Amino acid sequence: MTTIDIHTTIGELVAERPSRSRVFQHLGIDFCCGGKKPLADACRDKGLDAQTVLQMLLAGEQAAGSQDVDAAKLSLTALCDHIEQTHHAYLKQELPRLEPMIAKVAAVHGDRYPWMRDVAAVFGPFMQELSSHMMKEEQVLFPMIRAMEAGETQAACHCGGTIANPVRMMEFEHDDAGEALRRMRELTDGYTPPVDACNTFRATLDALHELEQDMHQHVHKENNVLFPRALALEAEQRQPA
Ligand SMILES: [Fe+2]
Ligand SMILES: [Fe+2]
Known part of the structure; x- marks a missing residue:
């Protein structure tokens, strides 16, 4: 280490x-x-x-190890699989569940807590953008990374011959998602429910908080592990033999 x-x-x-x-x-x-x-x-x-x-x-570090996978130890293919099977699967289930919850809380409590309407206004586009972002990763970038690791260099040449462009685009979109999450954290005062909040209100903020934490793990694995390693592998494969 x-x-x-x-x-x-x-x-x-x-x-x-x-x-x-x-x-x-x-x-x-x-x-x-x-x-x-x-x-x-x-x-x-x-x-x-x-x-x-x-x-x-x-x-x-003296304490017991993390229950989370050690992304740095996985192959790129296994890491793409892991991201899809855990973080993408979680979002695909959680985003459509949370959207009506947020809309309901905003409709019922919006007069008293108008910031919930702002949360709903941020969440809608955040959910749409994230859904199309995951589709791009699953249908374009991750297949390119898997093919590159398998040595199928032809497959990595769809997009101007380098994965750098889609990687950069994904990083921009991560920044946008991060900004939306920051905004929702700010609007909800760190996901703190009002003292008189009903259970739905509390459950909604709690779920939003959990989604933020999962997104942080997810984006970290892509930005700091998967993408730099994939770019390094591409550079290595491009070296003349
Ligand atoms: Fe992702
Ligand atoms: Fe991503």
Whole structure:
């Protein structure tokens, strides 16, 4: 294992040990789209002491390992399969379940809590964009990555001859999704239900919070593990023999 310090980026820290994401989640540090920041910068932005956070990360490593898969140890094909079977499957089930829940809470409680109407206005386009995003990954990018790993270089040449373009597009879309999640977190004051909230209201905010956490894991595995490894493999395969 490489040595970690406050100059290691958040993405590298989580790529090396996925269980570290729990510490970042707990501290509200963005480890997926904000993964390119060194630990020192991410802590400074949050008003946290980087050395203390580093100690928290190291202390966490004494504890039992993460239940999450170690994405860095999977083949690219297995990682694409894992992302589809866990994160995509979860979203395909959860997005259509959450949409009517949010709409109902906004309709019933919107007069008293108008921010729920804003949440509904953010969630609709977020869900549409995410659905088409997953389709692009499943039908275009992931098949290209699997083919490239299998040595079928021809298959990797649909898109201007490089996976860099679809990867960049997916990263842009991750940023948009991350922005929508940040906005919903802000509108709901960190998914805090009003004291008199009914069970549906509470369940809706709770489910939205869970969706945010799953999205952070999902985007981290793509942005910080799958995409850099796929780009490196492509570069390696392009080297003249
Ligand atoms: Fe995905
Ligand atoms: Fe994605």
